[in-house]
Amino acid sequence: MAxxxxxxxxxxxxxxxxxxxxxxxxxxxxxxxxVQALEALLVEKGYVDPAAVDALIETYESKIGxxxxxxxxxxxxxxxxxxxxxxxxxxxxxxxxGFGGRQGEHMVAVENAPGRxxxxxxxxxxxxxxxxxxxxxxxxxxxxxxxxxxxxxRGVLEEFGVRLPEDTxxxxxxxxxxIRYLVIPERPAGTEGWTEEQLADLVTRDSMIGTGLAxxxxxxxxxxxx
Amino acid sequence: xxxxxxxxxxxxxxPVEPDATSRGGTAPxxxxxxxxxxxxxxxxxxxxxxxxxxxxxxxxxNQPPAAYLGKSYFQVWLHGxxxxxxxxxxxxxxxxxxxxxxxxxAAVPRVLQAAEVAATLARGGPVQRASERPPxxxxxxxxxxxxxxxxxxxxxxxYVRGRPGKIxxxxxAHVFPDTHAKGGGEAxxxxxxxxxxxxxxxxxxxxxxxxxxxxxxxxxxxxx
Numbered sequence: 001m002a003x004x005x006x007x008x009x010x011x012x013x014x015x016x017x018x019x020x021x022x023x024x025x026x027x028x029x030x031x032x033x034x035v036q037a038l039e040a041l042l043v044e045k046g047y048v049d050p051a052a053v054d055a056l057i058e059t060y061e062s063k064i065g066x067x068x069x070x071x072x073x074x075x076x077x078x079x080x081x082x083x084x085x086x087x088x089x090x091x092x093x094x095x096x097x098g099f100g101g102r103q104g105e106h107m108v109a110v111e112n113a114p115g116r117x118x119x120x121x122x123x124x125x126x127x128x129x130x131x132x133x134x135x136x137x138x139x140x141x142x143x144x145x146x147x148x149x150x151x152x153x154r155g156v157l158e159e160f161g162v163r164l165p166e167d168t169x170x171x172x173x174x175x176x177x178x179i180r181y182l183v184i185p186e187r188p189a190g191t192e193g194w195t196e197e198q199l200a201d202l203v204t205r206d207s208m209i210g211t212g213l214a215x216x217x218x219x220x221x222x223x224x225x226x
Numbered sequence: 227x228x229x230x231x232x233x234x235x236x237x238x239x240x241p242v243e244p245d246a247t248s249r250g251g252t253a254p255x256x257x258x259x260x261x262x263x264x265x266x267x268x269x270x271x272x273x274x275x276x277x278x279x280x281x282x283x284x285x286x287x288n289q290p291p292a293a294y295l296g297k298s299y300f301q302v303w304l305h306g307x308x309x310x311x312x313x314x315x316x317x318x319x320x321x322x323x324x325x326x327x328x329x330x331x332a333a334v335p336r337v338l339q340a341a342e343v344a345a346t347l348a349r350g351g352p353v354q355r356a357s358e359r360p361p362x363x364x365x366x367x368x369x370x371x372x373x374x375x376x377x378x379x380x381x382x383x384x385y386v387r388g389r390p391g392k393i394x395x396x397x398x399a400h401v402f403p404d405t406h407a408k409g410g411g412e413a414x415x416x417x418x419x420x421x422x423x424x425x426x427x428x429x430x431x432x433x434x435x436x437x438x439x440x441x442x443x444x445x446x447x448x449x450x
Contacts, residue, residue, distance in 0.1 A: 035260040035304065037325025039267055041317060045331040047274055051340035053266035059347060060265075061255055101350035106397065108419075123234030123383050125283055126299070135255055135265070137245050141299045144239040150385065151235045154433045159242045170424070170435030174234065176381045177417050177440035178353045179397060206248050219250075 060135045068099045069132035069182060070203035073214075074196040076109075077187045087111065090182065094132060104131035104180050110173060111184040112210075117168050118183045119157075119210030121149035122175040129180035133208060140209065150174060160211045183207065185214040227284075227377055228384060230291035235385040235428070261300040268307050273346060275335035276314045280407035284379035285309040355414035357399035361443070363418060367393045368449035371420070371441060379407035382445040386437070389426050390449055394438065395419035402442055416443040 042048045072094055076083040086093040090107035094100060107129060110118040122128065123146050128136040139145050148156050153170045157163070173181045185207040191199060201220060206212030233239075245253035256262040272282060286306035287294065297305065311317040316332050338346060363369060371386045381403050399414040406412055420441045424432035 029258070029260065031301070031304075032258070032260040035263045035267075038304075038308070038322060039263055040325050041321055041327060042267065042271065042311075044327045045317065047276075047316060047331065047334055047337060048267060048270040049337060049339050052273075052338045052343055053263065053270050055340045055343040056269045056347075057262050057266040059343065061262075064347075101348040102346075103350070105350045105352040106354060106400075108395070123385075124231055124381060125286070137247060137253065137255075138257070138299065139242050139244055139248070142239070142242065143233055143236075143295065145242045147233040147236040147239050148242070150437050151237075151428055152433060153435075156242055160244050160248055167434065170433050171421075172424075172435065172437045173419075174383065174437060174439045176383060177397075177403070177442065178400060179417070179419070179440050204247075204250075206244075211244070212248065 060130070064131060065134035066132070066203075066205035066208065067200070068097070068134075069129070069205070069208045070200040071097055071196070072099070072109075072132055072182065073184055073203045073208060074199035076184055077191075077199050078194075078196045083184075086184070094182075099131045101131055103127070104129045106179050107132075107182060108173075108179055109182045109184055110171065112186045114186070115165070115168055116171065117153075117157075117164055117210065118171045118173065118181075119149060119153050120173045120175065120181045120183060121146060123147070123150060124174075124176055127175035127178075127180065129182055132182055133205060137205075157211065160206060162211070162213060183210045185212075188214050188216045190217045227288060227379065228375055229287045229289070230294040231287035232384050234383045256300075264300045264304045264307070268303050270338050271307060271311070273336060273338035276316060277310050278406055279351065280379055280401075280403040281310065281409070282306055283403070284407040285313070287379070353401040354397070355399050355401060355412060357414055357416065359399075359416075361396060361416040361418075363393045363396075363416075363443070363446065363448075365393050365396060369393060369418075369420060369441075369446045370449050371422075371439075372445055372447055374445075376404065378404060380404050380445075382441060383439065385427055386420075386422050386439050386441075389422050391420040391422040391426075391439075393418050394421045397440070400442070402444070404442075404444070417441070418443070418446070420446065 043050055076086050086109045090109040094107055112118055126136050126141040128140060150172050153172055175181060188202055202215040204212050204215060207214045247253045286302050308322055312319050321328050370390050371382060373388045397417040400417040401412040402415040418441055419438050421436040421438045424435050424437060427437060
């Protein structure tokens with residue numbers, strides 16, 4: 001699909017309590033006008049409650065995101081019994097931490113290992129495990145990623161700065177039904193005895209999609225001096 | 227349908243552009259306010275029950291290829307939403323163009339209230355269903371993805387049609403998108419993850435490994 005159109009941040013005031021930046025130099029954004037007109041129509045018809053629309057947006061902008069998935073992975077690294085439950089019944093194991101629901105109703109966890117790398121894509125649209133990762137980033141939904149992740153995963157990973165050994169076995173998971181995949185990255189060396197909270201700081205969003213690896217302890221900002 | 231949405235294996239789109247989050251920073255989820263509202267409106271209208279998720283996907287993908295590829299992601303969503311509103315009789319095209327109601331509202335099964343949002347999202351929409359038929363395939367079975375070109379919605383990507391693979395996961399019976407998208411009911415079918423060797427899809431230059439695709443039973447036949 002095309003790149004971003006109408007990218008500037010102009011937005012006209014809503015009548016239901018938004019506080020966004022307003023840049024009136026750029027003139028009315030035709031996309032914003034069209035969407036505002038549509039929302040006004042749907043509210044006038046009584047099909048949507050604008051406060052519910054606000055709540056839906058707020059949920060995915062500030063409540064549900066990859067910190068959830070990082071907690072799942074950190075627990076799997078720290079607790080072998082939990083790891084086993086996650087591999088056998090990911091939906092149930094993720095629900096133990098209070099995560100689940102829309103776009104994560106049927107979860108499968110797939111584990112990286114030396115010589116084996118998992119990568120998740122949705123070639124047909126943009127299926128993504130919302131309860132553990134939030135809504136997908138723009139690149140995950142792009143034609144470039146959707147077309148090439150299945151064909152040349154090694155080249156795609158290099159665009160993320162990730163180089164794997166030549167003999168690595170790739171397992172590409174194309175989310176064509178309602179199963180949603182979570183990658184369990186390899187636990188970095190030098191983290192023996194770390195708590196789940198410490199481990200979670202090493203788990204990046206991309207490492208749970210497969211376009212990245214977990215951070216190493218050296219990547220974390222230095223502890224402030226006591 | 228063999229539409230432009232079925233992107234697996236196409237070339238020419240250029241490199242993937244990781245975002246600031248990929249580089250250890252933070253990137254906004256929405257690039258502009260209209261994207262934010264399209265996202266919220268699409269979810270809120272989906273919650274009315276006037277259509278289902280498979281109908282939504284078909285409404286987004288059912289466009290001339292140049293139109294689909296010429297739109298940004300949330301422009302595709304907006305196109306899908308407007309299409310469904312008109313098809314379902316909830317709004318006319320003229321009302322959408324004008325942003326004003328010209329006739330009384332149609333009845334919708336539900337209107338999502340703000341107080342119900344958290345519980346509704348937490349409940350989600352599970353699609354696994356009981357089935358009286360046992361699955362036709364077992365883990366390890368050799369299968370072939372059927373060669374087919376249905377004009378309606380399907381979730382079997384073109385790049386695996388006709389390719390041999392092996393069943394690696396069983397998921398039970400799930401709502402069948404091809405039927406559900408047409409309003410033909412849930413018609414549950416057994417769902418499998420099938421591993422296709424990358425060499426069987428892309429040839430000898432492929433990266434070593436497999437592409438794993440979730441395939442409904444009607445998409446598969448036993449390998450001979």
